[in-house]
Amino acid sequence: MDPTTTPAWSDLRAHAERLRGTHLRDLFATDPDRAERLRLAVGEVELDLSKHRVDAPALAALIRLAEQTGVPEAIEAMFRGDRLNTTERRPVLHVALRAGPEAVFTVDGRDVMPEVRAVRARLDAFARRVRSGAHVGFDGRPLRDVVHIGIGGSDLGPKMATVALSAYGHERLRFHFVSNVDPSDLSTALADLDPATTLVVVASKTFTTQETMANARAARAWLVAAGGEDAVAHHFVALSTNVEAAAAFGVPEAQVFGFWDWVGGRYSVWSAIGLPLLLSIGPENFDAFLAGAARVDAHLRTAPLAANAPVLLALLGVWYANFHGAETHAVLPYDHDLLHLPAYLQQADMESNGKSVTADGRPVTTTTGPIVWGQPGTNGQHAFYQLLHQGTRLVPCDFLVAARSHRPIADQHELLVANALAQAEALMVGRRADEVRVELEAQGLVGAELELLTAAKTFEGDRPSTFMLYPELTPEVLGTLIALYEHKIFVQGVVWGVNSFDQMGVELGKVLATRIRPELDDGAAIGPHDASTRALIEAVRRLRRG
Ligand code: G6Q
Numbered sequence: 001m002d003p004t005t006t007p008a009w010s011d012l013r014a015h016a017e018r019l020r021g022t023h024l025r026d027l028f029a030t031d032p033d034r035a036e037r038l039r040l041a042v043g044e045v046e047l048d049l050s051k052h053r054v055d056a057p058a059l060a061a062l063i064r065l066a067e068q069t070g071v072p073e074a075i076e077a078m079f080r081g082d083r084l085n086t087t088e089r090r091p092v093l094h095v096a097l098r099a100g101p102e103a104v105f106t107v108d109g110r111d112v113m114p115e116v117r118a119v120r121a122r123l124d125a126f127a128r129r130v131r132s133g134a135h136v137g138f139d140g141r142p143l144r145d146v147v148h149i150g151i152g153g154s155d156l157g158p159k160m161a162t163v164a165l166s167a168y169g170h171e172r173l174r175f176h177f178v179s180n181v182d183p184s185d186l187s188t189a190l191a192d193l194d195p196a197t198t199l200v201v202v203a204s205k206t207f208t209t210q211e212t213m214a215n216a217r218a219a220r221a222w223l224v225a226a227g228g229e230d231a232v233a234h235h236f237v238a239l240s241t242n243v244e245a246a247a248a249f250g251v252p253e254a255q256v257f258g259f260w261d262w263v264g265g266r267y268s269v270w271s272a273i274g275l276p277l278l279l280s281i282g283p284e285n286f287d288a289f290l291a292g293a294a295r296v297d298a299h300l301r302t303a304p305l306a307a308n309a310p311v312l313l314a315l316l317g318v319w320y321a322n323f324h325g326a327e328t329h330a331v332l333p334y335d336h337d338l339l340h341l342p343a344y345l346q347q348a349d350m351e352s353n354g355k356s357v358t359a360d361g362r363p364v365t366t367t368t369g370p371i372v373w374g375q376p377g378t379n380g381q382h383a384f385y386q387l388l389h390q391g392t393r394l395v396p397c398d399f400l401v402a403a404r405s406h407r408p409i410a411d412q413h414e415l416l417v418a419n420a421l422a423q424a425e426a427l428m429v430g431r432r433a434d435e436v437r438v439e440l441e442a443q444g445l446v447g448a449e450l451e452l453l454t455a456a457k458t459f460e461g462d463r464p465s466t467f468m469l470y471p472e473l474t475p476e477v478l479g480t481l482i483a484l485y486e487h488k489i490f491v492q493g494v495v496w497g498v499n500s501f502d503q504m505g506v507e508l509g510k511v512l513a514t515r516i517r518p519e520l521d522d523g524a525a526i527g528p529h530d531a532s533t534r535a536l537i538e539a540v541r542r543l544r545r546g
């Protein structure tokens with residue numbers, strides 16, 4: 001369904017036109033209840049959507065857009081196991097990984113849950129042995145460091161979540177994440193580690209990814225140099241759908257944990273790929289993480305569209321991208337433990353919805369996924385907030401804030417929260433020229449200087465944001481937050497009509513890199529390239545010679 005041909009799309013154009021010139025301040029002035037009405041909660045996460053440039057008629061049109069583009073049907077199709085990933089002909093069932101004990105999910109008529117539960121039981125047993133110290137290294141000591149090797153979806157989720165829940169981390173275990181083929185990544189990670197007490201987790205759905213396999217081979221050599229070939233069995237774990245390749249690498253079968261082709265890489269933190277998180281926080285906390293996501297799954301299926309958090313988040317994103325020209329979306333966690341959330345969501349969103357053809361192969365007719373970026377507050381305030389407040393671009397923002405800190409120091413957490421609230425307020429309310437002028441006049445400014453500073457210190461405001469507030473960043477809250485974003489991305493993909501579950505756009509560069517690699521060696525033939533690439537290959541050869 002082409003969204004731009006729906007009646008709702010033309011209605012939305014009209015609403016955007018009607019609301020042009022209506023400031024968010026005006027929306028609050030004419031509708032004082034909007035702060036109450038546009039609040040909702042999923043589990044322990046409270047969402048304030050009132051600082052968005054919508055009134056009731058615009059919101060109603062957005063909801064009609066969801067209906068007219070088939071969002072309710074697509075939600076059911078996902079849970080039913082339909083092959084929504086059209087290009088790879090795969091179901092999209094990461095929701096099965098966090099489903100409760102009663103759940104049944106079928107692929108080709110077969111219930112996949114017994115297998116899901118069996119792998120999880122093996123993962124739990126392994127995690128318990130590592131955590132207790134029963135699983136020892138080649139010299140009999142308990143393992144202390146975990147080096148997780150993976151890239152993209154096999155890195156960003158486990159890294160983001162393990163760091164996010166470090167307050168729940170095991171007291172002995174330390175976690176290191178290696179993704180880049182740049183040898184500096186692995187070298188620095190291994191520099192201070194003792195191979196005898198290090199567990200290497202090789203996370204790769206395909207077990208063929210160039211970067212991961214290069215790092216895995218190097219880590220294997222590092223281990224074997226210290227402990228011999230037999231050490232591999234004690235120190236290596238593989239997380240992969242390619243169980244044969246993992247076994248061929250030398251990982252004993254008992255330490256290969258599989259998953260399935262219906263789990264997309266960027267949606268795989270709930271699967272065996274989440275092992276670092278499981279090792280860090282333990283099986284009970286991992287269950288809570290899954291339960292937090294399951295709560296959003298149930299909410300997505302049952303809440304009416306008008307009170308459905310991921311649907312509303314998705315529609316607001318569509319509103320800004322397609323009707324207000326917003327090109328980017330900022331993720332601003334005022335929660336340092338969510339340090340890696342912007343990078344995680346960058347992949348989740350941009351790889352899913354950075355598409356220009358539809359799920360049935362036609363060119364899209366409108367702008368699709370935004371550029372996602374961000375940094376934890378308050379750091380970002382001293383870097384890019386100038387542009388958010390006074391730049392020429394519209395950047396919708398997400399604030400994520402815990403009411404309580406896991407590690408309080410004096411009133412620092414209250415300072416953090418005050419900053420988050422202040423920024424969201426400042427973005428929305430702004431500061432009118434007449435207010436600025438009165439203040440400057442009181443300071444004695446007159447004439448040209450008064451005019452200059454009045455212009456420079458005026459904040460237009462009217463900049464929208466979502467405020468997500470939770471008591472503290474627990475495993476359950478993290479699961480809820482991630483699933484909210486996952487389903488937001490899914491719903492947006494449905495509205496835009498794209499396949500959010502493939503990533504063909506990452507292939508071409510990989511193919512060319514494989515071709516170019518041997519051409520970097522002195523004397524090797526250089527195949528056909530454009531003049532720029534050829535000159536750069538020659539320059540690299542020259543510089544490598546020193
Ligand atoms: C994510 C993508 C991609 C993938 C990596 C790693 O959705 O599929 O980021 O996760 O390319 O792939 P492997 O897990 O197969 O090594």
